[in-house]
Amino acid sequence: MKNLFAISIVFVISLMSCNKGKPGTESTNETARKIAIKGKNLSIDSIKVNDSLKIDKNLTIKFQSKILVFPTIKNKSVLDSIYAPKEIRLEEYSKDNLTAALNLKMKEFYDEEKNSLQDFKPEFAQNWEKNSYMNLHSYNNNFLTIQYTVDGYTGGAHGYYFENYKVFDLQNNKTLQLSDIVANQDSKIWDLILMDNFIQNDGDKGQVEMLLVKRIPLNHNFYFDKENLYFLYNQYEITAYAAGTVLIKVPLSDIKLLLTDEFIKRQNL
Incomplete structure (x- = not known):
């Protein structure tokens, strides 16, 4: 990180x-x-x-x-x-x-x-x-992911x-939106999912202690692989400066019921 x-x-x-x-x-x-x-x-x-x-x-x-x-x-x-x-x-x-x-x-x-x-x-x-x-x-299954820093x-x-x-x-010549992946974006559900995985992902990084918000909202700074959906939060979005960037990894297997049918089929989930 x-x-x-x-x-x-x-x-x-x-x-x-x-x-x-x-x-x-x-x-x-x-x-x-x-x-x-x-x-x-x-x-x-x-x-x-x-x-x-x-x-x-x-x-x-x-x-x-x-x-x-x-x-x-x-x-x-x-x-x-x-x-x-x-x-x-x-x-x-x-x-x-x-x-x-x-x-x-x-x-x-x-x-x-x-x-x-x-x-x-x-x-x-x-x-x-x-x-x-x-x-x-990454470039997998005709999904091209670019990192900009x-x-x-x-x-x-x-x-x-x-x-x-x-x-x-x-494959479809378009920029992928979160709505192309996540069908159900109910904040009450995702607040719990993101907070839970943020805490689980923290390990010994100590980012949890620097959390500035009571809830972690979905954002559009995301990417995925075959197993996980990742959300990247930049400086001061959810944590203090000293925490650095925050990457929350959410297992696709845990959220399959919230995903779009097309994404599930495309990723063979």
């Missing part, structure tokens, strides 16, 4: 002594692979940009971002949804277009920071950074961190 950082985003960058080099763009094959599922291949590649901006003798800003590329996915609505968390929307999601979009995001970040708070000159050396990543979490430090006592998941049904 990763430690979370509370949000403390204060963009204060001086225009003085600005010495920004040419943006560096790296195409990496660290996630490039082909996965054969029922005779169909899912090709995955990735693009990474990584650069830094020297603002002042005591302040350096770093930007790093990685996105995945899916050359075999052709459905426009699915692709729009895949890149929506990265705030990228294109007519064509080719590798070249995505590379250009990612470089533009980096340029916009630096321009915004330079123009926001121009008079800040730190008295001691600081390295600020903004990092965002897309990672393949954002972390960084931009001044203050500590940094920040977010983790989100989206599931895409490539």
